[in-house]
Each structure stands twice: as C-alpha cells, then as structure tokens.
Amino acid sequence: MSLFDPVSALLGGALIGLASALLMMATGRIAGISGILGGCLAPAAGDKLWRFAFIAGLVLAPFASGFLGHPLPTPRMPESWAITVIAGLLVGFGSRLGSGCTSGHGVCGIARLSARSIAATAIFMGTAIVVVAIMRHGIGG
Amino acid sequence: MAALASFVCGLIFGLGLVISGMTQPQKVLGFLDIFGRWDPTLALVMAAALIVSGAGFALARQQKQPMLTAQHLWPTRTDVDRSLVVGSVLFGLGWGLAGLCPGPALVNIAGLWPSVIVFVLAMTAGMILKDLWDRRVPSAIIVGEVSLSTSTDG
Numbered sequence: 694m695s696l697f698d699p700v701s702a703l704l705g706g707a708l709i710g711l712a713s714a715l716l717m718m719a720t721g722r723i724a725g726i727s728g729i730l731g732g733c734l735a736p737a738a739g740d741k742l743w744r745f746a747f748i749a750g751l752v753l754a755p756f757a758s759g760f761l762g763h764p765l766p767t768p769r770m771p772e773s774w775a776i777t778v779i780a781g782l783l784v785g786f787g788s789r790l791g792s793g794c795t796s797g798h799g800v801c802g803i804a805r806l807s808a809r810s811i812a813a814t815a816i817f818m819g820t821a822i823v824v825v826a827i828m829r830h831g832i833g834g
Numbered sequence: 835m836a837a838l839a840s841f842v843c844g845l846i847f848g849l850g851l852v853i854s855g856m857t858q859p860q861k862v863l864g865f866l867d868i869f870g871r872w873d874p875t876l877a878l879v880m881a882a883a884l885i886v887s888g889a890g891f892a893l894a895r896q897q898k899q900p901m902l903t904a905q906h907l908w909p910t911r912t913d914v915d916r917s918l919v920v921g922s923v924l925f926g927l928g929w930g931l932a933g934l935c936p937g938p939a940l941v942n943i944a945g946l947w948p949s950v951i952v953f954v955l956a957m958t959a960g961m962i963l964k965d966l967w968d969r970r971v972p973s974a975i976i977v978g979e980v981s982l983s984t985s986t987d988g
Contacts, residue, residue, distance in 0.1 A: 698855065702875045705854020706882030712847035713883070714890020719839040721900035721907050724847060725988020726936040731961045743840040748940060750844020755944040757845055758852040765852055768942050769860040770949035771932055781939075781953040783928025785960020788936060791921025792911075795935040796847075797988005798922075799880060802909070804887040810987055812914045813922040818866075820926025825866040828931070 701763075713801050716747070725797020726751070727788035791817070836902040848941045854879040857941050859933025866930060909987045 713724040720743060722729075733744045755765035771777045788794040791813055793802060798817075802810020855861045855875055864873030899905055929935050932953060934942070939957060942950040 697873060697875060699875075699878055702854050702878035703882045705850045705852070705856065706879035707886045708846050708850030708853065709879065710850075710883035710886025710888075710890065712843045712850060713887040714894065715846070716840065716843040717891060717894045717900070717906065718897060719843070719901045719903075720836045721903045721905055722840070723907070723909060723988050724843065726940065727961070728988045730936060730940070730958070731964075734958065734961050735965055742837045746837040746841040747844035747847075750841040750846075751848040751851075751937065751940045752943050754845050754848020754941055755852055755857075758849050761849075763849075763853050765942070765945050766855075766858050767945065768858055768934070768938075768947065768950060770934075770947070770953065774949075774952065776931055777949055777953050778956045780928040780932035780934070781956025782960040782963070783924050783931070784935060784939070785928075785957035785962075786964045787921045787924030787926070787928060787960070789921070789961050789964035791918050791925055793988030794925060794937075795929075796937050800883045800887055801891075802987050803880075804884050804891055805909070807909065807912070807987065809909075809911060809914055809918055813918055813987070816919060816922035817926035817929060820923050821866045821930030822868055824927055824930025825863055826869050829867055830869050 709796075709800060710804075713796070713804070717801075723797060723801045725793050725801060727785075727794040728792070728797050731789050787817075839902055847937065850883075851938055851941050857938045859938075861933075862929075862935075862938075863933040866933070911987070 716722050716724045722743065724747075729744045729747050733741055733748065758765065771780065784794070791798070793810065793813060798810040798813040803814060851857050856879055861873055861875050864871065865876035894900070894906060897906070934953060936957060939950065939954050943954060
C-alpha cells in the first residue's frame, strides 16, 4: 500500500490531468479544488451547480475506484486532534488567500506556465518541506 | 449538461487521486520528507498530470468555445502579489502538518473517518473565515467578486 508504485502513480496522475483537461474543454473551468469548494461557500456566486457536481464526483470516486480494484486506503491522519484542526484551518484559509492549491496552481497553473502558479507551488511545497523536516527531524536537523 | 460533465470530471479526478496513492497523507509526507526515506510518488503523479493537462489545455486553446458553455474562463492574473505569497505559505504549513490538501481531503470523506471529517470541517471553516475577512475590508470586496468570475487561479 505505501510501497512506491510508479505505474499507479503515472496512471493516477494521467487521470488527474485528463479530468483537468476535460473540465476546461467541456465547461471552460479550471479544475482547482480549493476554488471550486470555496465558490460553493461564497454567498454571492450564482454558478454553484457545476461546483457541487464536481465535488460530488470527487466524494463518490472511491466507490468507482473500489469497483475497479483500487479500494480507498485508510489515510494516516495526525495523532493530535489539535493538529488536525489547525492544519485544516490553514489549508482552507491559505488556499483561498493564495487563490489555489495543489490542483489549481500545482497542476492546472503550471500546465498553463503561469508565473503566479509556479511561484505559489514553489512556496507551498518549500514551506511544507520545512514543516516536515522540523516535525520529523527536529529544528536544525 | 455542464453539471453532468463536471460530475464526471470530479469522478475521474478523484479516481486519479485514489489510484495514484495521493489520498494517503503518508505518501504525500513521504515526498515532502526530503531528509528521510524519500517517496518520489508525488513527483511522478504531477509529471503525468502536467503532460496530460498541458496537452489538453493546448487543445482547449484551439476551441472557439467550450463544448457546453459560452466561454473559457482562463485565469487572467499574472502578478505575484502579497496574498499569493502569504496564502501559499499558510497553505504549505497546513499541508506539511497533515499531508492533506483539498482534493484528497474531499475524496477521503467517502471513508467516513472522523479525523478526515474534522479536517474537512476545519478546512471549510478556514475558507469561510477567508471570505469573512475579505468582507471586512471594503476594497477587497470588489477584488473578491471580480476574482469569482475569471481571475482565480484554481
């Protein structure tokens, strides 16, 4: 399960890219999950239906993957509830303030060669690497 | 029809996340842990996703309009501003702490694990807080509403 499996990684990645490409070709939208979810929550937006539909597809995907022989593995979540809550708040607030997350900036934005998205991805990935280094190996290594 | 297409895209996207292993925080953190036993999975997932979406976007640029809607809403902003930088730092802090970003978090809801549900509720609360924070600053309201239509990155 947690062994490195390059074939699944490439196949899964290609499906993520395919979904992003199809969403643009069919509906003209960027497949950025934080933007899609954030738009569902914003009171003003009048274009909520496609957003809820996309999220419904995401949430139901494990049933389709299970049918195809890829059941949803149990995620290893933080041991502390406080960290789970703090991390969730940071991910939600930060992805909205920064106008995107791993999908909107990391995939769609870099695929468009957007300087904003390349900068955002470098910043959030660099920050996350520092956090993991501190959490797992202690400050200053 | 556009909503149905959107549903199918969400399904394929989520399928890709499950198959690639990216719904598992331990694999994401394994990639971010460059000083430990490095797990290259996320790099391969991103590379494959970028090749396919890059090719797809090139096709989309050739379209006069999308198949089911009036126009492509390509992001229009090009400036690296303070919000982008600060937001990305905060997002990176949360991503590094839990190993979960919005897509995998939503896909994991299907497993009904309490820890995942708490994470998604906190993430949603964070997004609502961002909206409320915008609304306190009069000039940001205008920026916020404009960005709803075309200028958001993702």
